[in-house]
Amino acid sequence: MGKVAIIGVGQSSFVRQYPGSVRELAFEGFKDALNDAHITTADIDASVICSAPEYDKQRSPAGIFAEYLGLNPQPTFYVESLCSSSSMGVRLAYSLVESGLHDAVAVVGFQKMSEISSAESQERMGRGADIQWESPFGTMMPAYYAMYATAHMDKYGTKPEDLAAIRVKASTYGQINDKAVYRKQVTHEMFSDPESVMAGPVAAPLRVGDCCANADGSSCVIVASEKKARALCKKPVWILGVGAATASVNLAGRDLFTGLQAAKLAAENAYKMAGIGPKDVDVAEVHDCFTIAEMMAYENLGFAEPGGGKELIQSKETYKEGSIPVNVDGGLLSKGHPIGATGGSQIRTIVLQLRGEAGDMQVKDPGIGLVHNIGGVGLYGNVTILGR
Amino acid sequence: MGKKEIDDRFKKFGTVSFTATTRVNDFITNLESGKVTGTQCNGCGIKFFPPRADCHKCLTTDMTWFDVDGNGKLITYSTLKYGPQGFEGDLPYSIAVLDYGDYKVFGRIADGIDVDELKIGMEMTAAVNTLPNGQLNYVFKKA
Ligand SMILES: [Zn+2]
Numbered sequence: 001m002g003k004v005a006i007i008g009v010g011q012s013s014f015v016r017q018y019p020g021s022v023r024e025l026a027f028e029g030f031k032d033a034l035n036d037a038h039i040t041t042a043d044i045d046a047s048v049i050c051s052a053p054e055y056d057k058q059r060s061p062a063g064i065f066a067e068y069l070g071l072n073p074q075p076t077f078y079v080e081s082l083c084s085s086s087s088m089g090v091r092l093a094y095s096l097v098e099s100g101l102h103d104a105v106a107v108v109g110f111q112k113m114s115e116i117s118s119a120e121s122q123e124r125m126g127r128g129a130d131i132q133w134e135s136p137f138g139t140m141m142p143a144y145y146a147m148y149a150t151a152h153m154d155k156y157g158t159k160p161e162d163l164a165a166i167r168v169k170a171s172t173y174g175q176i177n178d179k180a181v182y183r184k185q186v187t188h189e190m191f192s193d194p195e196s197v198m199a200g201p202v203a204a205p206l207r208v209g210d211c212c213a214n215a216d217g218s219s220c221v222i223v224a225s226e227k228k229a230r231a232l233c234k235k236p237v238w239i240l241g242v243g244a245a246t247a248s249v250n251l252a253g254r255d256l257f258t259g260l261q262a263a264k265l266a267a268e269n270a271y272k273m274a275g276i277g278p279k280d281v282d283v284a285e286v287h288d289c290f291t292i293a294e295m296m297a298y299e300n301l302g303f304a305e306p307g308g309g310k311e312l313i314q315s316k317e318t319y320k321e322g323s324i325p326v327n328v329d330g331g332l333l334s335k336g337h338p339i340g341a342t343g344g345s346q347i348r349t350i351v352l353q354l355r356g357e358a359g360d361m362q363v364k365d366p367g368i369g370l371v372h373n374i375g376g377v378g379l380y381g382n383v384t385i386l387g388r
Numbered sequence: 389m390g391k392k393e394i395d396d397r398f399k400k401f402g403t404v405s406f407t408a409t410t411r412v413n414d415f416i417t418n419l420e421s422g423k424v425t426g427t428q429c430n431g432c433g434i435k436f437f438p439p440r441a442d443c444h445k446c447l448t449t450d451m452t453w454f455d456v457d458g459n460g461k462l463i464t465y466s467t468l469k470y471g472p473q474g475f476e477g478d479l480p481y482s483i484a485v486l487d488y489g490d491y492k493v494f495g496r497i498a499d500g501i502d503v504d505e506l507k508i509g510m511e512m513t514a515a516v517n518t519l520p521n522g523q524l525n526y527v528f529k530k531a
Binding site for chain 1: 405407410437464470478485492
């Protein structure tokens with residue numbers, strides 16, 4: 001198998017309401033990645049466009065993006081797996097390059113969450129599950145993750161304070177990430193202050209502070225063959241493993257309620273392909289759409305035993321100085337979660353870390369990084385392992 | 389000749405239904421007669437809940453309806469303080485999963501059960517429920 005590299009990464013700022021069109025938003029991440037790679041559109045021979053289409057007014061966005069990004073007449077592909085769309089896009093790009101079909105592929109993820117009205121968004125939320133058998137009961141994303149939190153707390157004695165600690169950590173780094181939508185510190189005290197918005201109930205046991213920040217944003221990852229990478233790039237980062245798995249949408253079809261089976265399987269696949277284990281990972285980005293999601297990620301990725309996630313955060317081992325730094329860019333909780341752009345942004349963070357270019361967020365000399373990106377409530381799991 | 393009538397019984401399922409036609413529409417007729425039901429494949433014997441029209445193992449449609457009766461164990465639950473559009477009138481409400489051994493059931497906790505009374509592992513039973521807007525669903529009651 002030929003080696004496959006990432007030769008450029010970019011993202012827009014993640015903002016509450018982007019003051020431009022969707023194609024202009026996508027261009028921001030794309031331009032950032034081209035500048036990062038010091039290449040032009042002529043170097044790219046295919047694009048992969050990633051988003052969750054229920055937020056888009058544009059039908060078949062890949063076509064209009066290929067045009068606006070200056071990527072005609074190269075072929076384009078559209079990839080959707082909800083919140084893990086752009087990790088799945090990178091998986092596709094990996095296979096396109098590894099097969100020899102393409103040399104350099106731009107994976108562009110985007111989401112303009114503010115493209116639709118809040119009433120439209122409310123309506124879509126009702127359909128964020130099995131629409132035949134679950135949505136008629138009035139389900140919402142936070143409630144599904146809350147059910148995992150309920151089961152995790154019952155089985156392992158995890159406390160709301162342990163979940164709050166994950167939010168406090170995220171906000172520590174959101175403050176120093178100038179691309180983040182939420183730049184303020186969150187404290188433990190806010191969770192116990194009934195006057196604080198963070199303490200507001202959403203779906204028990206999750207509170208407002210346990211939920212990630214919505215944002216508009218775009219990201220871009222340039223995936224290239226070894227030959228192209230050696231010719232164009234001083235510091236290529238290599239894709240060592242791409243793991244992916246699916247699970248039943250309907251919770252009635254699942255056996256595990258204290259972790260995400262698709263994440264566990266994706267991690268196993270990625271570790272196997274990379275020939276490494278959890279202890280070899282120096283820095284990680286995990287899908288913290290809710291605090292409980294990061295807690296389960298610690299355990300599903302093998303950074304902690306099942307139930308051991310709370311000790312990991314209590315001892316601050318997932319802080320920048322700890323044994324396994326996680327989401328030291330603020331994560332989805334503070335950096336923000338523009339669905340289709342999230343995976344590419346996570347990959348960007350790890351690439352910058354491996355190149356030693358993460359600024360104030362830099363962890364000490366990492367050699368291997370991992371990205372855990374989840375679609376829906378663990379319906380799609382993607383784990384990508386990168387190395388220098 | 390008149391238009392062929394569309395079997396859209398599934399419109400009656402839940403506070404807001406997002407599906408009208410399905411080949412397991414008899415589920416609604418069974419609810420109307422007081423029964424929560426799943427399908428069992430006559431080929432391999434798998435019990436499906438939610439009910440399916442097709443067995444993915446045998447590739448047949450040869451199914452028999454069975455009753456979701458007896459008790460299931462509460463696996464997990466959450467109480468919602470916000471709901472999607474169309475569900476505001478139901479708030480607050482709790483969603484949950486019961487484990488019946490051969491299959492699991494996703495649904496709602498019956499109104500009137502205090503959250504403090506819920507305990508993971510407790511026995512509950514699924515019962516047909518008529519919603520204030522005339523729609524039908526099923527809810528979990530204490531066994
Ligand atoms: Zn069968």
